[in-house]
Amino acid sequence: MTEFEPRLSQMPLPEPPPALRTRMLAQARREHRWRTVERVWRWTLVAAAALLLIANLHFAQAHEREMVALVGPPGIERPIETKVFVQSLAHRQRLLTAWCSGEFPSELKEERL
Amino acid sequence: MDSDRELLVRLARGDMVALGALYDRHARRVYHLLLARGLEAPEADEVLPEVFLALAERGRKLRHVDNALAYLLGIARHLAHRVRQRRPPPGLALADPAREDNTDIAAMQLLRQLPPEQAEVVVLKVWHGLTFEEIGQALAVSPNTVASRYRYGIERLRALWDEG
Numbered sequence: 001m002t003e004f005e006p007r008l009s010q011m012p013l014p015e016p017p018p019a020l021r022t023r024m025l026a027q028a029r030r031e032h033r034w035r036t037v038e039r040v041w042r043w044t045l046v047a048a049a050a051l052l053l054i055a056n057l058h059f060a061q062a063h064e065r066e067m068v069a070l071v072g073p074p075g076i077e078r079p080i081e082t083k084v085f086v087q088s089l090a091h092r093q094r095l096l097t098a099w100c101s102g103e104f105p106s107e108l109k110e111e112r113l
Numbered sequence: 114m115d116s117d118r119e120l121l122v123r124l125a126r127g128d129m130v131a132l133g134a135l136y137d138r139h140a141r142r143v144y145h146l147l148l149a150r151g152l153e154a155p156e157a158d159e160v161l162p163e164v165f166l167a168l169a170e171r172g173r174k175l176r177h178v179d180n181a182l183a184y185l186l187g188i189a190r191h192l193a194h195r196v197r198q199r200r201p202p203p204g205l206a207l208a209d210p211a212r213e214d215n216t217d218i219a220a221m222q223l224l225r226q227l228p229p230e231q232a233e234v235v236v237l238k239v240w241h242g243l244t245f246e247e248i249g250q251a252l253a254v255s256p257n258t259v260a261s262r263y264r265y266g267i268e269r270l271r272a273l274w275d276e277g
Contacts, residue, residue, distance in 0.1 A: 004271050009239045011220040014154050016144040016161055021136055024162035028169045029129050035172070036127070 117181035124168070125175040132169050139182055140165070142241050143189045149224055149232035150193035160196060164189045183251045190233075190252075226273055231266030234259055 115123070115134065123131035143164055147157040167188045168175070178184050224232045233252070237243045245263070249256040 004267065004274070005239050008220075008223075008235075008270065008274075011223075013145050013220050013236070013240055014148060014157075016140050017158060020158060020162055021133070021140070024136065024165050025129060025133055027162065028132055028166055031166065032127055032129065032169065035170075 118179065121175045121178050121181055125171075125173050127172075129169075132165060135168070135181060135185075136165055139185050142182065142237065143185050145236045145240060146186055146189050146233050147193050148221060149236045150190060150229045151197055151225065151232075152193050156196050160189070160192045163192055167192075180250055182247075183253065186251050187253070223270055223273055227266050227269055231262045231269070234262045235266040235270065238263055 115131070117135070117138070120131040120135050120138075124135065140161060144157055144161050147160055147164075148154070152160065164185055168181075168185060171178075224236065227235065234248055237248045237251070238245070243251070245256040245259045248259045252259070
């Protein structure tokens with residue numbers, strides 16, 4: 001450091017007003033409180049949303065079980081018996097042909113398309 | 114006395130006394146850096162609390178900050194840049210003659226002749242006694258760059274001093 005720097009350092013610079021410290025700390029405390037309250041609200045909302053999801057899942061499963069108990073498992077889960085299905089189709093086709101030709105067999109009169 | 118690191122950890126837990134301690138330790142450096150970056154005193158009065166509030170706002174992330182001064186000066190430089198960009202046209206510039214007496218004006222007038230990068234290094238070295246190493250860490254530049262900026266700044270100030 002040469003002679004110039006000590007002389008330069010003797011020249012005062014403006015200082016921050018003391019009131020700034022008090023004002024800054026008051027604002028920091030206020031913002032800290034707000035952040036804390038905000039954080040509590042955010043976690044409350046997250047917990048509520050999670051509970052809602054869990055409850056929804058639980059009731060959906062319970063409802064599904066009730067429905068199965070009432071009507072049995074959905075049809076798509078039952079294996080289709082191909083032979084019975086083809087026989088049923090052939091029978092219906094025979095009925096339709098007979099009805100169209102006017103030769104409706106008496107033993108089949110009870111049946112309707 | 115707690116180190117900066119300990120104060121930051123306490124501040125991260127929401128201890129506002131630690132913020133006060135950090136303010137007492139670093140506010141003058143930050144304030145003078147703001148002035149060196151070209152802010153007027155009323156602007157620096159506005160920005161200085163914002164710098165510390167921005168620090169407090171970081172919350173738990175402060176646990177990972179190693180150098181409080183570097184962090185504060187980084188925020189201060191960013192905010193000073195933003196203030197300079199938003200300044201009103203020259204005719205409407207802020208002025209508060211009551212704040213600056215003649216000696217303050219003399220020092221600031223000299224410093225304002227320098228580029229901000231040189232002025233901030235000169236302020237931190239001459240008025241706050243930091244080493245080139247410390248300034249380099251605080252401003253995120255190498256000590257050689259700091260020394261170079263300082264040398265150019267001091268030469269320019271000496272020339273201005275001799276002229277005036």
